[in-house]
Amino acid sequence: MIPEDSRFESDPDFVIRSELGTDPGLPEGWEVGTPDPADRFDVARLTHLLRAHERHGRGWAGAGVDDVLVEVSEHGLRMRENVVVRDASGEIRAWGSVHDRSVGRMLFVHIVERGLPDDLEEKCSDVLVEWAVGQARAVGAARGLETQQIDTGAFADDERQHAWLAGAGFKRVRTWWQMSRPVTPDEASLTGSPDHWEQDGVVFRLVRRAGGGMPDEGDLREVHEVxxxxxxxxxxxxxxxxxxxxxxxxxxxxxxxxHWWLAELTEGETPQPVGALVGTVSESSSGPDGSYVSYLGVLEAARGRGVAKGLLRTIIADAAARGRDRVGLEVDADSPTGAAGLYTSMGWKTKYVTESWHRDVPVIPPRA
Known part of the structure; x- marks a missing residue:
């Protein structure tokens, strides 16, 4: 269930002082606080910081205001908390966000403006990390855990971020290939209708719609279970x-x-859900939009029957029918399943590389 109230601690000063046991050591006039999602200047500044972080890490920026609002809006704060470091003029110079993602897993966004003196950049990073550690203890305690994982990401070429994370006790645990595949208009006929088609005893279909145009809850639960x-x-x-x-x-x-599809085996008396794909739209301000594979999963018992390939063909055909020019996805570079081989065989190529860095935090701090 989604909690009515956040599991996080809302006072950033309390969290940081609890972890550091002292003043964070920022310059005179600099303050730690929270961003105001209703303040267009705060939202614009966070968007600028996020886009600059992307440009330095992978060469271009893709984020926009909507991506920031996911983290800081009142709706998002049911499962998230944010902190910012402001200079003496009130300008935001660093931003951290945590997300109570699932049991034992807390995501952490960690962004520090570039161009500050090295020691000040590092001090801002330390503030964000210590705040995240305190939040990990808070959310872990609320979930009744002994240990809470902090899961943060970094671009593969961002050496500054790597150094900070390693120095703060994080370990690099996984590499991810961010892949993209071009889509051509003729691929709209790659399947029958991408809304519903069948091949080799497997039906590929969109989740059904119930009254009012909303998706059928039973279908959504099938997607989740798969x-x-x-x-x-x-x-x-x-x-x-x-x-x-x-x-x-x-x-x-x-x-x-x-953009939500189910794959069902039709050999028995009733269709059996064995695969699911959740897609999204990747909007572009300078050209055609793209589609993105957020989730693709096939139950082990149905693997080897072309289910994953069929679902991928479905989203390609759907993208082509919508006039889109690409389909993106993320693949675990270290996965033993061989998924990367399927993607490359179907035309996907790695566009850039990211990493996962983890730190396990004891929920109850050790005695001094």
Whole structure:
């Protein structure tokens, strides 16, 4: 269930002082606080910081205002908390965000403006990390855990971020290939209708719509159950309730109900869901939009029957029919499943590389 109140501690000064036991050591007039989502200057500044972080890390920026609002809006704060470091003029110079993602897994966004003196950049980084550690203890305690994982990401070429994370006790645990595949208009006929088609005893279809145009809850639960079952043995998998799953995916700025597909075996008396794909739209301000594979999962018992390939063909055909020019996805470079081989065989190529860095935090601090 989604909690009515956040599991995080809302006072950043309290969190940081609890961890550091002293003043954070920022310059005179600099303050630690929270961003105001109703303040257009705060939102614009956070968007600028996020885009600059992306440009330095991978060469170009893709984020926009909607991506910031996912983190800082009142709706998002049911599962998130934010902190900012402001200079003496009130300008935001660093931003941290934590997300109570699922049991035992807390995501952490960590952005420090570039161009500050080295020691001040590092001091801002330390403030963000110590705040995140304190929040990990708070959310872990609220979930009744002994240890809470902090899961943060970095671009593969961002050496400054790597140094800070390693110095703060994080370990690099995984590499991810961010892949993209071009889509051509003729691929609209790659399947029958991408809304519903069949091949080799497997039906590929959109989730059904109920009254008022909303998706059928039973279908949504099938998607959740398939994905939970498909990823149970995958890297860093953790239990996520249906309510948490639905709440989180609906926050994505690219969320669309008509990008959710089920794959069903039709050999028995009733169709058996064995695969699911959740897609989103990747909007572009300078050209055609793209589609993105947020989740693709196939139950182990149905692997080897072309289910994953069929779902990928479905989103390609759908993208082509919508006039889009690409489909993106993320793949675990260290996965033993061979998924990367399927993607490359179907035309996907790595566009850039990211990493996962983890730190396990004891929920009850050790005695001094």
């Amino acid at each position: 994905l939970e079952g498909a990823f149970v043995d995958h890297f860093n998998s953790s239990e996520e309730t249906f309510e948490e799953f639905l709440f989180r995916l609906r926050e994505d700025p690219g969320h669309r109900w008509d």
